[in-house]
Amino acid sequence: MVVLASTVVxxxxxxxxxxxxxxAQSRQVDDAREMTLVLPHxxxxxxxxxxxxxxxxxxxxxxxxMTQDGRPLGTISPFGIRSGKSAGTYTIPVPEEAISDGRLAxxxxxxxxxxxxxAPTANEVKSVRLLIRQFxxxx
Amino acid sequence: MPGGLALAQSxxxxxxxxxxxxNGQKALASYAKGVQAMLNLPADHAQNWFRNAFIxxxxxxxxxxxxxVWHRGYLGYFEQTIRTLSGDPTFAMPYWDWTQLPQIPxxxxxxxxxxxxxxxxxxxxxxxxxxxxIQPSLRRYWDRLSSAQRVQLNHRGYTSFDxxxxxxxxxxxxxxxxxxxxxxxxxxxxxxxxxxxNPKLSPQVTYNVxxxxxxxxxxxxxxxxxxxxxxxxxSMTKSHNTPPSGSNVFATLEGFPHNxxxxxxxxxxxxxxxxxxxxxxxxxxxDPIFFLHHSNMDRLWDVWTRKQQALKLxxxxxxxxxPTYEREPFLFYVNSSGQQVGxxxxxxxxxxxxxxxxxxxxxxxxxxxxxxxxxxxxHVATVKGLMKGNAATLTLSAGEVNTHLASGAPASxxxxxxxxxxxxxxxxxxxxxxxxxxxxxxxxGTDSPYYAxxxxxxxxxxxxxxxxxxxxxxxxxxxxxxxxxxLLSATAxxxxxxxxIRVVPSGGxxxxxxxxxxRAL
Numbered sequence: 001m002v003v004l005a006s007t008v009v010x011x012x013x014x015x016x017x018x019x020x021x022x023x024a025q026s027r028q029v030d031d032a033r034e035m036t037l038v039l040p041h042x043x044x045x046x047x048x049x050x051x052x053x054x055x056x057x058x059x060x061x062x063x064x065x066m067t068q069d070g071r072p073l074g075t076i077s078p079f080g081i082r083s084g085k086s087a088g089t090y091t092i093p094v095p096e097e098a099i100s101d102g103r104l105a106x107x108x109x110x111x112x113x114x115x116x117x118x119a120p121t122a123n124e125v126k127s128v129r130l131l132i133r134q135f136x137x138x139x
Numbered sequence: 140m141p142g143g144l145a146l147a148q149s150x151x152x153x154x155x156x157x158x159x160x161x162n163g164q165k166a167l168a169s170y171a172k173g174v175q176a177m178l179n180l181p182a183d184h185a186q187n188w189f190r191n192a193f194i195x196x197x198x199x200x201x202x203x204x205x206x207x208v209w210h211r212g213y214l215g216y217f218e219q220t221i222r223t224l225s226g227d228p229t230f231a232m233p234y235w236d237w238t239q240l241p242q243i244p245x246x247x248x249x250x251x252x253x254x255x256x257x258x259x260x261x262x263x264x265x266x267x268x269x270x271x272x273i274q275p276s277l278r279r280y281w282d283r284l285s286s287a288q289r290v291q292l293n294h295r296g297y298t299s300f301d302x303x304x305x306x307x308x309x310x311x312x313x314x315x316x317x318x319x320x321x322x323x324x325x326x327x328x329x330x331x332x333x334x335x336x337n338p339k340l341s342p343q344v345t346y347n348v349x350x351x352x353x354x355x356x357x358x359x360x361x362x363x364x365x366x367x368x369x370x371x372x373x374s375m376t377k378s379h380n381t382p383p384s385g386s387n388v389f390a391t392l393e394g395f396p397h398n399x400x401x402x403x404x405x406x407x408x409x410x411x412x413x414x415x416x417x418x419x420x421x422x423x424x425x426d427p428i429f430f431l432h433h434s435n436m437d438r439l440w441d442v443w444t445r446k447q448q449a450l451k452l453x454x455x456x457x458x459x460x461x462p463t464y465e466r467e468p469f470l471f472y473v474n475s476s477g478q479q480v481g482x483x484x485x486x487x488x489x490x491x492x493x494x495x496x497x498x499x500x501x502x503x504x505x506x507x508x509x510x511x512x513x514x515x516x517x518h519v520a521t522v523k524g525l526m527k528g529n530a531a532t533l534t535l536s537a538g539e540v541n542t543h544l545a546s547g548a549p550a551s552x553x554x555x556x557x558x559x560x561x562x563x564x565x566x567x568x569x570x571x572x573x574x575x576x577x578x579x580x581x582x583x584g585t586d587s588p589y590y591a592x593x594x595x596x597x598x599x600x601x602x603x604x605x606x607x608x609x610x611x612x613x614x615x616x617x618x619x620x621x622x623x624x625x626l627l628s629a630t631a632x633x634x635x636x637x638x639x640i641r642v643v644p645s646g647g648x649x650x651x652x653x654x655x656x657x658r659a660l
Binding site: 048050052054056059064072075076078083086088091111112113114115135 | 199201202296342343347351352367374382385386390391402403407408411413421592615
């Protein structure tokens with residue numbers, strides 16, 4: 001992470017980070033990579049969970065993100081990326097209903113035109129992070 | 140009004156309507172006249188339809204914080220051009236609210252409003268036809284570019300005309316071949332994937348433009364926040380022409396509704412391997428739907444700005460970063476007279492007042508409401524840890540610690556911890572962050588009062604060129620008194636609360652921490 005700023009708006013943000021829980025919580029199945037992220041605490045009033053998904057070089061392929069029970073969370077579709085470059089990191093809001101017992105069970109798949117879904121390689125999806133943010137006087 | 144920026148006055152001189160409304164349909168008729176007029180202009184004319192699209196190919200920002208403001212300027216001048224060439228002095232660009240209507244509006248399949256119309260065939264029948272038509276004039280334009288413009292193009296990787304033109308044809312080396320992923324040109328019949336018979340966005344794209352996604356995209360309260368990463372805007376970069384790469388963070392609205400609508404309209408997803416339609420790449424303004432799509436993106440920026448104003452929150456970068464944002468040069472716009480706009484900077488396009496327009500309310504407007512509690516910005520206190528033997532010791536104020544520990548309150552003390560990335564051969568990928576733990580504690584459970592979280596690396600550990608050998612993570616400090624054993628000492632109120640942070644391999648081991656700071660939010 002690059003720290004570029006010395007000031008941020010205060011009293012607006014409560015941030016917590018829940019990296020992948022320890023142990024073998026990430027596994028590859030036939031058409032997806034499955035992982036379970038553990039929230040540091042249950043979402044409080046006004047808090048929203050977000051995924052930060054860092055994507056490598058995937059050209060025009062897309063990354064489909066769902067819960068393991070089939071709820072869509074978003075599809076990463078890189079645009080404006082020069083050929084051969086990494087696609088960047090994407091910020092995905094997580095509906096509260098997608099979280100169960102303090103855990104978010106994810107399925108990530110590569111959508112390639114005209115082909116079946118498959119699991120992303122470690123170079124295609126480089127990391128997944130879960131953040132909790134509270135915008136106290138926001139919406 | 141920060142910095143004396145003129146905000147839009149209400150009512151504005153021009154109103155951008157939802158394309159599905161009667162006024163939107165009226166505007167669309169004028170739009171079609173303007174598009175036809177631009178198609179009729181010779182290739183040497185700066186307002187020629189395709190020449191206008193090349194402004195986008197040569198100068199558009201994506202994945203950075205100039206995304207909205209650059210497109211506001213581009214759209215604003217284009218709107219003035221259509222106003223002039225259509226003969227409709229009231230024209231304002233309608234918007235396509237894909238949240239309310241997740242399919243291409245039916246009228247956008249009429250005549251020149253689709254790039255698959257026969258009117259385009261004489262220019263885009265095939266790459267040879269297109270090259271013969273546009274390349275000579277474009278090369279003459281290139282040869283007249285200023286040194287400042289060339290600097291901008293160099294940021295983009297366009298060090299020569301041929302380097303730019305390769306993004307039109309998809310020509311790639313080595314070995315020499317055509318890469319459809321990189322081909323901005325689209326033949327007339329496939330210039331738009333969606334048709335009048337098949338106008339709907341896919342279920343995946345419909346989710347990306349859904350109410351939940353759009354509301355979430357409007358939720359951030361920071362124009363740009365590199366620390367907490369959930370901002371309204373994408374990353375700060377050196378130049379608006381810096382191509383997106385691995386370090387760019389795409390904000391939600393740009394990364395999801397914007398990107399996926401672009402790609403799906405051109406056929407990314409359903410069409411294997413490409414080539415795809417215009418909307419999938421940087422000649423996307425060849426498809427007239429581009430400007431309705433970006434009118435909606437611009438509308439959402441306006442909604443977010445007014446939400447921030449209603450909540451008395453900042454709607455611009457902070458004071459330290461704002462000059463960088465505002466002084467970014469935009470050097471490729473063309474005005475309604477067909478003249479190159481003189482050197483302009485981002486600041487000129489922050490306000491909708493620049494082009495005297497506002498929007499008919501659309502989806503998302505509900506977030507604009509006055510605040511019951513005005514919030515104030517204040518400085519973030521940062522404490523740097525003193526390193527000794529891979530452990531950091533920091534002294535925090537007792538007040539900050541008590542605020543952090545207050546029952547039911549969100550964590551307000553956040554640590555930034557730096558540790559070395561595991562090597563390819565390293566079996567250890569998980570590390571626990573311990574706060575205030577006894578010096579001999581090397582392994583604690585997740586229910587320990589000293590446990591702050593686990594940092595887990597997954598994926599390949601191959602170090603790429605330019606990649607730092609260290610990684611820094613944000614970790615909230617535990618909200619347990621045991622983690623701050625000095626809080627109850629007699630000197631805590633006057634000398635502060637000393638706290639120690641270590642990062643140990645999960646399962647036990649010596650600390651690998653390289654640096655730590657704590658921020659009080």
